[in-house]
Amino acid sequence: MPTGRKTLTTDDGPAVVSEKSLRALVAIRREKLLPLLYGRVVAARSVREAMRDVLADKALEWLEVADDRPEQALPARVANANPSDAATLRLALGIGASIVILEEPVKEKAKLSFIKAEGVVSMLVLAYRQGHLSAVRPMVVALEKLGHGAVLPPPERLEALWVALEKLG
Numbered sequence: 001m002p003t004g005r006k007t008l009t010t011d012d013g014p015a016v017v018s019e020k021s022l023r024a025l026v027a028i029r030r031e032k033l034l035p036l037l038y039g040r041v042v043a044a045r046s047v048r049e050a051m052r053d054v055l056a057d058k059a060l061e062w063l064e065v066a067d068d069r070p071e072q073a074l075p076a077r078v079a080n081a082n083p084s085d086a087a088t089l090r091l092a093l094g095i096g097a098s099i100v101i102l103e104e105p106v107k108e109k110a111k112l113s114f115i116k117a118e119g120v121v122s123m124l125v126l127a128y129r130q131g132h133l134s135a136v137r138p139m140v141v142a143l144e145k146l147g148h149g150a151v152l153p154p155p156e157r158l159e160a161l162w163v164a165l166e167k168l169g
Helices: 019-027 033-038 045-050 083-095 106-112 120-129 137-145 155-168
Strands: 015-017 041-044 063-066 099-101
Touching (some): 019 033, 019 045, 019 083, 033 041, 033 099, 045 083, 083 099, 083 106, 120 137, 137 155
Parallel strands (some): 015 099, 041 063
16 A cells, blocks of 8 residues: 655645736736636735735636635745745645645745645646647747746756647647
8 A cells, every 4th residue: 555645735625826826827818727727716815915916907706815824834845935925835735725826946845745736837738738728838938028937947848848739739
């Protein structure tokens, strides 16, 4: 019998989105991919408040806002995450999220802490594979041009992604 550690996320919980990821998606006008891909989507109240500048005129009726969970302990690997990412992770753990949408440098540390996590680029690929996007490359180019290059993988990983997507057709 396997003795692998159980993930800290659940199979049937909502997706919890971070500020950096949501900002990037709003910048390329693809925030509505979140409910298409994940169904229920939640953000920490502090994340929503921090985004007043870009969300002021957007209803985002699909986005649930939940109170922050400052009492929620974080795994050691992610304990030093920036305040916004820490709020996202605390909320995800506190409500039993199925996945956390967040970016580097904390995303890989979250995965190593048994938290299911993906970033914007992985999400765009999933949307493409499910038929919600006609192409990924224009979205990646737009992210770079609009100042959200920090959500992109290093150039060598992007090249590998383009090769893999070409093979998918």
